[in-house]
Amino acid sequence: MTKMTMVQALNLAMQQEMAKDDRVLLQGEDVGVDGGVFRVTDKLLEQFGEERVLDTPLAESGIVGTAIGMAIYGLRPVCEIQFSGFSYYILHQLEAHAARMRHRSQGRYEVPLVVRMPYGGGVRALEHHSESREAYFAHTPGVKMVIPSGPRNARALLVSAIRDPNPVIFFEPKALYRAFREEVPEEEESIPLGQPQLVRKGKDVTLIAYGAMMTPTLEAAEELLAKDGVEAEVIDLLTISPLDDALIMASVQKTGRAVVVHEAPKSFGPGAEIIARLMEKAFYYLEAPIQRVTGYDIIYPLFALESAYMPNTGRIVQAVRETLKT
Amino acid sequence: MTKMTMVQALNLAMQQEMAKDDRVLLQGEDVGVDGGVFRVTDKLLEQFGEERVLDTPLAESGIVGTAIGMAIYGLRPVCEIQFSGFSYYILHQLEAHAARMRHRSQGRYEVPLVVRMPYGGGVRALEHHSESREAYFAHTPGVKMVIPSGPRNARALLVSAIRDPNPVIFFEPKALYRAFREEVPEEEESIPLGQPQLVRKGKDVTLIAYGAMMTPTLEAAEELLAKDGVEAEVIDLLTISPLDDALIMASVQKTGRAVVVHEAPKSFGPGAEIIARLMEKAFYYLEAPIQRVTGYDIIYPLFALESAYMPNTGRIVQAVRETLKT
Amino acid sequence: MPRKKIELPYSAEYLSILDENGVVDKELEPQLSEELLLKLHRAMLAGRRFDERMLNLQRQGRIGTFPPIKGQEASQLGAVAVLEPSDWMVPAFRETLAEIWRGKAMENFILYYGGYDEGSMVEKGRNDLPVSIPVGSQMLHAVGIGMAIKYRKQPQVAMTFFGDGATSEGDFHEALNFAGVYQAPVVFVCQNNQWAISIPREKQTHAKTLAQKALAHGLPGIQVDGNDVLAVYAAAQEAVERARFGGGPTLIECYTYRLSLHTTADDPTKYREAEEVAQWEKKDPIIRFQTYLQNKGLLTPEALEGMEEEIAKEIQDVVEQSEQRMTGGEPLDMFQHTYDELPPSLRQQKEEVRSNLALAQKEVDHD
Amino acid sequence: MPRKKIELPYSAEYLSILDENGVVDKELEPQLSEELLLKLHRAMLAGRRFDERMLNLQRQGRIGTFPPIKGQEASQLGAVAVLEPSDWMVPAFRETLAEIWRGKAMENFILYYGGYDEGSMVEKGRNDLPVSIPVGSQMLHAVGIGMAIKYRKQPQVAMTFFGDGATSEGDFHEALNFAGVYQAPVVFVCQNNQWAISIPREKQTHAKTLAQKALAHGLPGIQVDGNDVLAVYAAAQEAVERARFGGGPTLIECYTYRLSLHTTADDPTKYREAEEVAQWEKKDPIIRFQTYLQNKGLLTPEALEGMEEEIAKEIQDVVEQSEQRMTGGEPLDMFQHTYDELPPSLRQQKEEVRSNLALAQKEVDHD
Ligand SMILES: Cc1ncc(C[n+]2csc(CCOP(=O)(O)OP(=O)(O)O)c2C)c(N)n1
Ligand SMILES: Cc1ncc(C[n+]2csc(CCOP(=O)(O)OP(=O)(O)O)c2C)c(N)n1
Ligand SMILES: [Mg+2]
Numbered sequence A, B: 001m002t003k004m005t006m007v008q009a010l011n012l013a014m015q016q017e018m019a020k021d022d023r024v025l026l027q028g029e030d031v032g033v034d035g036g037v038f039r040v041t042d043k044l045l046e047q048f049g050e051e052r053v054l055d056t057p058l059a060e061s062g063i064v065g066t067a068i069g070m071a072i073y074g075l076r077p078v079c080e081i082q083f084s085g086f087s088y089y090i091l092h093q094l095e096a097h098a099a100r101m102r103h104r105s106q107g108r109y110e111v112p113l114v115v116r117m118p119y120g121g122g123v124r125a126l127e128h129h130s131e132s133r134e135a136y137f138a139h140t141p142g143v144k145m146v147i148p149s150g151p152r153n154a155r156a157l158l159v160s161a162i163r164d165p166n167p168v169i170f171f172e173p174k175a176l177y178r179a180f181r182e183e184v185p186e187e188e189e190s191i192p193l194g195q196p197q198l199v200r201k202g203k204d205v206t207l208i209a210y211g212a213m214m215t216p217t218l219e220a221a222e223e224l225l226a227k228d229g230v231e232a233e234v235i236d237l238l239t240i241s242p243l244d245d246a247l248i249m250a251s252v253q254k255t256g257r258a259v260v261v262h263e264a265p266k267s268f269g270p271g272a273e274i275i276a277r278l279m280e281k282a283f284y285y286l287e288a289p290i291q292r293v294t295g296y297d298i299i300y301p302l303f304a305l306e307s308a309y310m311p312n313t314g315r316i317v318q319a320v321r322e323t324l325k326t
Numbered sequence C, D: 001m002p003r004k005k006i007e008l009p010y011s012a013e014y015l016s017i018l019d020e021n022g023v024v025d026k027e028l029e030p031q032l033s034e035e036l037l038l039k040l041h042r043a044m045l046a047g048r049r050f051d052e053r054m055l056n057l058q059r060q061g062r063i064g065t066f067p068p069i070k071g072q073e074a075s076q077l078g079a080v081a082v083l084e085p086s087d088w089m090v091p092a093f094r095e096t097l098a099e100i101w102r103g104k105a106m107e108n109f110i111l112y113y114g115g116y117d118e119g120s121m122v123e124k125g126r127n128d129l130p131v132s133i134p135v136g137s138q139m140l141h142a143v144g145i146g147m148a149i150k151y152r153k154q155p156q157v158a159m160t161f162f163g164d165g166a167t168s169e170g171d172f173h174e175a176l177n178f179a180g181v182y183q184a185p186v187v188f189v190c191q192n193n194q195w196a197i198s199i200p201r202e203k204q205t206h207a208k209t210l211a212q213k214a215l216a217h218g219l220p221g222i223q224v225d226g227n228d229v230l231a232v233y234a235a236a237q238e239a240v241e242r243a244r245f246g247g248g249p250t251l252i253e254c255y256t257y258r259l260s261l262h263t264t265a266d267d268p269t270k271y272r273e274a275e276e277v278a279q280w281e282k283k284d285p286i287i288r289f290q291t292y293l294q295n296k297g298l299l300t301p302e303a304l305e306g307m308e309e310e311i312a313k314e315i316q317d318v319v320e321q322s323e324q325r326m327t328g329g330e331p332l333d334m335f336q337h338t339y340d341e342l343p344p345s346l347r348q349q350k351e352e353v354r355s356n357l358a359l360a361q362k363e364v365d366h367d
């Protein structure tokens, strides 16, 4: 095992999948010679050549639209959108075609497409470079929405996403690209899509988060134990949609309390669905209202104020204390 | 007062606003000579001329992108997207610019833009012509998401949308375009955006719906009274986002039970947000889990099966009975 | 102000071979086998008759909305007829005849427009995409297929169809640009039928032709008489050869006319003159081709009559067979094909539907 | 196959007036007042120095990411200098000098790239849009402004800037097409600086020039030496006049070069040769213009020196003033400007932030 950043781990996933499956190819803006603006595809052009690592013209719909054609032909294109703030350009191709081709052709064609993109805030970026709009894709039937939270699961999930026969939107928490390293095994490792993970056991309250928010969420769990003696159970969604809520139900039926955390704007955000599921399946176990710690329903501010926008350990701890009041 | 269909009522709203405010103009595919494929803009070209009713080239992003420029200049463009299934082409212009120009220019510019479009199922249409994806727009800060449910409120809400200084996405339930007529006053009438309406008083359960779903929801309320003696209170959201939940809270704090109805896919749909709000603000009043009666997380089927997809009176009645079991 | 003119490698061109009176330009006449000529004629005739029958079915409420092809038979058939079965075809939604030529069963059109998803099924072996309704969006798929063909070094090409209105969508240009950059084996066939619902070609763009749009992307563009099956065939053949042998993509503008409705939901009298339609009726692609065949001694009035009867019967059978299959459908089938496997949330939703149906059934039994 | 060539009303052209050695083509030399010539020179020099200083500030961590303009001073200034204050300017994100010329305070750039939303404020009276980061999206706004100008029968024009990469986005073509259809008074100024981050111009499109993309939409397109402020000025003047007096839109391709980084987050050594940059250093737009002014006897080494000192001082003051304003910001301000008025849900969220802040304050006081 070597310690890797998420950038290196993602690179490893693509490198290995490309090495063993010549159907896999990459395309996007600056993914080749430049190795991606975050270097996630670094050196892959040298290894696999221009035929399999395509530096495309500057057109997101073109990138995904052509990738849909490639996927129908039988390839497994992995596209990069440079920032999720520019992913809205692809929604029509994704919703109208990638998500529907299997259904429209009644099973004749599938679109094993992965669209990777960095998302989220906290990196002192320019406008459009800090948003989290996973809810758009999570609400799109036919698409899978995946978000890793560390180098190791990023690698293992990307491998599964590349092998998945359905279109997968793969959000990469850019704040974590180089935030910390983890042991990542050289040998192949994958995590099945669609399975949230229990990352910390506890009995008093369930914290549900994903992506970059796992960091403050786990910190909050620590702080709650240290300062309040509260044992928080923590769940990492990993796959936002289709959402398998079994683990969440089991946990909340045990703890009776929950807090959901995400960077995305609060209203009509992913947290709402989790709460709705809990309402449907765990209502009688709830001892207090479930709290949301999220971004706000506003234009994401430039970085002088982003720390005021982003959920942080303090806000999460605070919310947990609220739920524990009753 | 004359009895009008929703198509006529919407036409009246635009006709009157254009007559008294020369900043208002229309653009879209086939809105001029053809009067719109549903005839919602019929005769407006004859009355106001090509300068104010623009038959545009076939390009949704072009329609909304140019309208943003017009709005910044000081006009009040009302755009038509022929079907909401093609609205995904405008998301980047809407999210990146219409929703943000006020903030980006720090108040110097505003984008008083209305984008009208028919949405929803039940009309035996082709693929892409039956979807309901209001959640995409509801989750977009800076935008208002409005959906009328009858000729009279359609007219009154469109008037307010045209006068609103913020970008408004205006979904028109195509199933109701000619489904029934209502008295619509000749003289000006408007309903403020952002205010759900109580359309039926009751004490046993609260039904929350909007748009075309108001019809089966109100039928269900009738049936429940007739067959079960249950008095259902019914709320019509009218403005989906920004969502003012005061009326919903007041009602559910009284009834203790609620069912949310929409055509949109269930997961990550608008119903989830309503349930999350109730969780936050009415938890201690709830006597049973809140139910969702919605579309499914699948590709909307062609019309042979659409009745199986669409929420109907029977499903709503059934859900209410569920909530009343406990 | 004096300045240097920039010389471009390509210019837009125009081609016509068989004029509206059926007179052929001997110089340009492609040498097609009698068999192929007759096959093309029969296909166009059958396409026309099937279109007419579909319109009746719709008017009788036996199927839903559909887009007639009347007048565009040569414009789509001339192009698709050049393809090998192993080539790929990416249609818009008005290529009914092209799809039939490629092997799609007429029955499936009736099912599809009758509201049954099974109707858009693509049989194994036919390398076509299903119809694409979002205007301008499908050409990118053809380009991606072309890029994949090039990657796999296959001797295939991808041909895609779209309308005049589609050339205003950004995706059209992104498709041409990608095709140019990667020199993908793609043939872009624009069905310029002069109308995008109620919007006439002149309002769609300030450009004199649609063919010249290729110049923006450094590609050859040609405008052909779309009601002249020989011209369309010749232009398509040249483009397909070029693409197949590494010469890159071509844009073909077929200059034709939509003689019928945009769809059965449309009323053209709102936006165009009967006179204009009458003028184009004179340019009918089938009649001029029949004249051509008769002059060549390949077609007699008797043969034509027999053919008409044969086609009528064939269509009648198809209608009957398909209607036997239109029995309402199985609700639970709607959960198929959204994902390869049902995720837990959809399994639950499917169960919910199953029990609702059972419940509804119980109530029916009650009353 | 023989066929008719389609004659187009326009062809793409090329213009250069002041060559890289500062030698002017007397025939083409525009007659600009000495005052304007000197003003253009000083603006370019100040733009260059401000750019250098911003780079330092970023390297010292005093501001965040920003996109340098080095090398493109003439390419943007020559165009914007033609505008009247009442005209509209719609920039991308690399038009710093054009924005300064139009009246935007240098201070605001430091605030904006320092992370303060106030920095992108547009003062009343300046008819410019704020920077637009989504590539290719802003040209449509200029077209809409142009359509509104036409509707209001105002003697204004809208000029919009974008890069070579932006010409690959569908929105670029939708903008040209709408501008053509409505003959809107718009001037499209493409800053072809040869690179879109790491993608060279040749990989962006198979087209020989970007100017020829105008032909797809039936518009005139011209390519000019973007490092020649006189050529850019002359071409822009012609286009602006045409637009102002009802002649419709024009596409101008300014052929220039990005001498510096894409943004401060970029490392060009990854994708381009120092040699290429060195070649373009020789074509520096400021140096050649200084030679021209000196030959005209309008500029002396002494005057230049004085000017440099003056500019240095001016920039120093700006930096100090802006940094005094960069005091962290007021969290509750982030709720401003999403809507004209705070809806109830946002009022509640704002309250939540207010109390969180209070709480955090309490805890700080505690420790
Ligand atoms: C993106 C999109 N916008 C609007 C529509 C509605 N619509 C269906 S066909 C059509 C006109 C298409 O015109 P054209 O491309 O010329 O094809 P034709 O119908 O003439 O065959 C329109 C506007 C659509 N299907 N997709
Ligand atoms: C829609 C969109 N896609 C990607 C990006 C990321 N990005 C920022 S600038 C840029 C390159 C732009 O190149 P060009 O248009 O030539 O302008 P230049 O940077 O050279 O001035 C890219 C890909 C973006 N900002 N917007
Ligand atoms: Mg057409």
Ligand SMILES: [Mg+2]
Residues within 6 Å of the ligand: D163, D164, D165, D191, D192, D193, D194, D195, D196, D197
């Ligand atoms: Mg560039």
